[in-house]
Amino acid sequence: MVEHKSQADLVFHALSDPTRRMMVERLSQRPLTVSELAEPLAMSMAGVSKHVGVLEKAGIVARHKRGRERVCTLQPDSLLAARDWVERYAQFWSERLDALDTALKEDGDE
Amino acid sequence: MVEHKSQADLVFHALSDPTRRMMVERLSQRPLTVSELAEPLAMSMAGVSKHVGVLEKAGIVARHKRGRERVCTLQPDSLLAARDWVERYAQFWSERLDALDTALKEDGDE
DNA sequence: TGATTACTTAACCATATGGTTGAACATAAA
DNA sequence: TTTATGTTCAACCATATGGTTAAGTAATCA
Numbered sequence A, B: 001m002v003e004h005k006s007q008a009d010l011v012f013h014a015l016s017d018p019t020r021r022m023m024v025e026r027l028s029q030r031p032l033t034v035s036e037l038a039e040p041l042a043m044s045m046a047g048v049s050k051h052v053g054v055l056e057k058a059g060i061v062a063r064h065k066r067g068r069e070r071v072c073t074l075q076p077d078s079l080l081a082a083r084d085w086v087e088r089y090a091q092f093w094s095e096r097l098d099a100l101d102t103a104l105k106e107d108g109d110e
Numbered sequence C: 001t002g003a004t005t006a007c008t009t010a011a012c013c014a015t016a017t018g019g020t021t022g023a024a025c026a027t028a029a030a
Numbered sequence D: 001t002t003t004a005t006g007t008t009c010a011a012c013c014a015t016a017t018g019g020t021t022a023a024g025t026a027a028t029c030a
Helices: A009-016 A020-027 A034-038 A045-057 A077-092 A092-109 B007-015 B017-029 B036-040 B045-057 B076-090 B093-110
Strands: A061-066 A070-076 B061-066 B069-072
Touching: A009 A020, A009 A045, A009 A070, A009 A077, A009 B007, A009 B017, A020 A034, A020 A045, A020 A061, A020 A070, A020 B007, A020 B076, A034 A045, A034 A070, A045 A061, A045 A070, A077 B017, A077 B076, B007 B017, B007 B045, B007 B076, B017 B045, B017 B061, B017 B069, B036 B045, B036 B069, B045 B061, B045 B069
Parallel strands: none
Antiparallel strands: A061 A070, B061 B069
């Protein structure tokens, strides 16, 4: 057993599965119960529950009880953190192009 | 065998490992050879090569030969696509807060 | 040429993951 | 109170993943 995975590990891993990304997409529209999340999926309830559990451990969704149902809501913070991480390293290339552009202009001035 | 994973699957999975994220961080500074990528890691070259392979299949890095070395460079496109995906669904909450804000203001007018 | 360097590939291993079924649990409905 | 619904938990299974070592390839060095 690995001692404990980082939040980034959990979030990116959670998003690496198409079933879970579909759940995130649907939850971005409105909160849904586990049954509602299961409805379009050709999968057992237990399987769906495990997927929701992965999203929950990553901090991407929260579950709360409403009668005998569990309502799932998207939690923005971990998604925002993931976006920031990718954003930071996805920017490098345009920065380089900017630098190249600047360098070329300066070169042209000399 | 699963028929073929989507680009999003591959990119998010590639980023879910701390070793590979460290590689991405270092490559955002400058291109590095596989040996240079291996240097800070307590891992065999073969292990490092497999990690680079995962990043390459996800389209995050490209390898090209330079003599007997392989130089790895970060490729922005798949990172940008991942950022866009997360961005899209991470935004939902502020939109809701905006909507709530609007609703409250309208409510106040009545 | 032969030895060394920089890798990749193949085979393998332990553990993680994504799924299943079946039983358990809590709440709601009859 | 009994029964049905919504969900989770535990056990299990096949495959994927992250690592290893050993062997193979290709380029450089002596």
